[in-house]
Amino acid sequence: MTHAHAGPPVGHHTSLGLDSRKLAFWAFIGSECLLFTSLISTYLVYKGRSVVGPYPHEILNIPFTSVSTFDLLMSSLMMVLALAAVQRGDMKWGKIWLFCTALLGTVFLGGQVIEFTEFVHKGLTLQTNLFGCTFFVLTGTHGAHVTVGVLWLLTLWVRALQGKLTQAHAMTVEISGLYWHFVDVVWIVIFTVVYLIQ
Amino acid sequence: MSTQQHPTVDVYLRVAAALVILTVLEVGVFYVPAFHPVLVPVLLVLSACKFTLVMMFYMHLKADSRIFTFLFGAPLILAVTVLVALLLLLLGALTLRGAGGAGAG
Numbered sequence: 001m002t003h004a005h006a007g008p009p010v011g012h013h014t015s016l017g018l019d020s021r022k023l024a025f026w027a028f029i030g031s032e033c034l035l036f037t038s039l040i041s042t043y044l045v046y047k048g049r050s051v052v053g054p055y056p057h058e059i060l061n062i063p064f065t066s067v068s069t070f071d072l073l074m075s076s077l078m079m080v081l082a083l084a085a086v087q088r089g090d091m092k093w094g095k096i097w098l099f100c101t102a103l104l105g106t107v108f109l110g111g112q113v114i115e116f117t118e119f120v121h122k123g124l125t126l127q128t129n130l131f132g133c134t135f136f137v138l139t140g141t142h143g144a145h146v147t148v149g150v151l152w153l154l155t156l157w158v159r160a161l162q163g164k165l166t167q168a169h170a171m172t173v174e175i176s177g178l179y180w181h182f183v184d185v186v187w188i189v190i191f192t193v194v195y196l197i198q
Numbered sequence: 199m200s201t202q203q204h205p206t207v208d209v210y211l212r213v214a215a216a217l218v219i220l221t222v223l224e225v226g227v228f229y230v231p232a233f234h235p236v237l238v239p240v241l242l243v244l245s246a247c248k249f250t251l252v253m254m255f256y257m258h259l260k261a262d263s264r265i266f267t268f269l270f271g272a273p274l275i276l277a278v279t280v281l282v283a284l285l286l287l288l289l290g291a292l293t294l295r296g297a298g299g300a301g302a303g
Contacts (some may be wrong), residue, residue, distance in 0.1 A: 018263055026266045030273035037277030041284050066225045073221065077214040080256050084207050174258075181256045185249050192245035196228050197238055 025175050029182050032145075036186050039141060040193060043134040050129035054122055056198045061115065068111040069191045072146075075104035076184045079153075079177045089167035095160045098173075101180065102153040105146055112143045135194065142190060145183050152176050203261050213255045220248050 014020050082097030116136070119125075124132045156176060159165040165172070205213075224244045227233045233240060254260040259267050 016263070016265060018265060023265070023269070026269040030269050033270065033273045034277050037274075037281055041281045044281070045284055045288055062225065062228060066221065069221055070218065073214065073217045076217075076252060076256055077210060080205075080210045081207065084204070084210065087204070178257055181252055184256075185252050188245055188248045188252070192224065192241050196224060196241050 019171060021171065021175060022178075025178055029178060032182060032186075036138075036141070036189075039134075039138045040189065043138050043194060046130040046134050050131045052129050054119075054124045054128070054131075056131055056135075056194075059119060059122055059124055060195055060198065061118075062195060064111070064115065065191065065195050068108055068115075069187065071104050071108050071111070072184050072187050075101050075108070076181050078104060079180045083170070083173050083177050086165070086167060086173045087170045091160060091166065094165075094173070095157060098153055098157045098160060102150050102157060105150040105153065105180075109143060109146055109150065112139065112146075116140075138194065139190065142183070142186055145186070149176075149180050149183050152179065204258055205255050205261070209255060213251050216251055217248055220244050220251075 014023055016023070078097050078101040082094055082101060085091070085094035085097055116139075119132075124135075126133050126136050153176060156165055156173060224241060227237065227240050227244070253270070259270070
C-alpha cells in the first residue's frame with residue numbers, strides 16, 4: 001500500500017535522494033526564469049523607441065516604487081520566518097508570519113493597482129506606445145504571479161488555522177516559499193532595469 | 199530527501215538588513231548626480247548582490263543540493279546569453295543604420 005491514505009503528504013524520493021516535489025519546482029522556477037527574461041528582453045529591445053509620450057522619465061514614480069520594493073523584500077523575510085517557525089513546530093508563529101507575508105503581498109498588489117491607475121489617467125495604456133505595451137506586460141505578468149502567491153499563502157494560512165498544516169508539512173511551506181522568493185528576485189531585477197535605469 | 203541545513207533566524211535577519219541597505223544604496227545612487235556616469239554598472243552590481251543574497255540564503259541554494267543550483271542556473275545562463283545577444287544585435291543594427299544614413303547623407 002502507498003502512504004497516501006492519511007497524515008502529511010510525503011514526496012517521492014528520487015534516485016538522487018532529493019524530494020521529487022522540490023526537484024520539480026526548481027525545474028518550474030527555471031522555466032519561469034526564461035519567461036521573465038524574455039519579457040525583460042522585449043522591454044529592453046524596445047526601450048527608447050516610443051515615438052509618442054508619456055516616456056518613462058515623465059511617469060515613473062521612484063519613491064513610491066521604492067516603498068513597494070521594500071514591502072516585497074520584507075515579505076520575503078516574513079516567508080523565511082514562517083518556514084523556520086513551521087520547521088521547529090511553532091505553528092502559532094508560523095500562522096502569524098504566513099499571514100504577514102500574504103498581507104505584505106497584498107499591499108504590494110495594492111501599490112501596483114494605484115500605479116497602473118495613475119498611469120492610465122496620465123495617458124499611458126497598453127496601446128499608447130512601445131513603452132506602455134512592454135511595461136504593462138512585464139509588470140502585469142509579475143503582478144499576476146504575486147496574486148497567485150498571495151492566494152497560495154492564504155490557502156496555507158487557512159489550512160494552518162484548521163490544524164491541517166503542521167510541522168510535518170514543512171516541505172509544502174518551503175516550496176511555496178521558493179515561489180514567493182522567486183517572485184521577489186524577479187522584482188529586484190525589474191526595479192533596477194525598468195525603474196532605476198531609465 | 200535532501201539533508202540541507204537551513205540558515206538560522208539570525209542569518210535571515212542579517213540578510214534582510216543587507217537587502218534593505220542595498221536597496222537604499224540603489225535609490226541613493228539614482229538621485230546623486232555624481233554617480234550618473236557610472237549609474238548603470240553600479241545599479242547592476244547592487245541588483246546582482248540582492249539577487250544572489252535571496253537565492254543563496256532565502257531560497258537555500260547555498261546549503262541545498264547542487265542539482266537545484268543547476269536547474270536554476272542553466273536556464274538563467276541561457277536566458278542572460280540570449281538577452282545579451284539580442285541587445286548586441288540591436289545595437290549592431292542601429293550602428294549599421296546610423297552609418298548607412300550618414301553615408302547616404
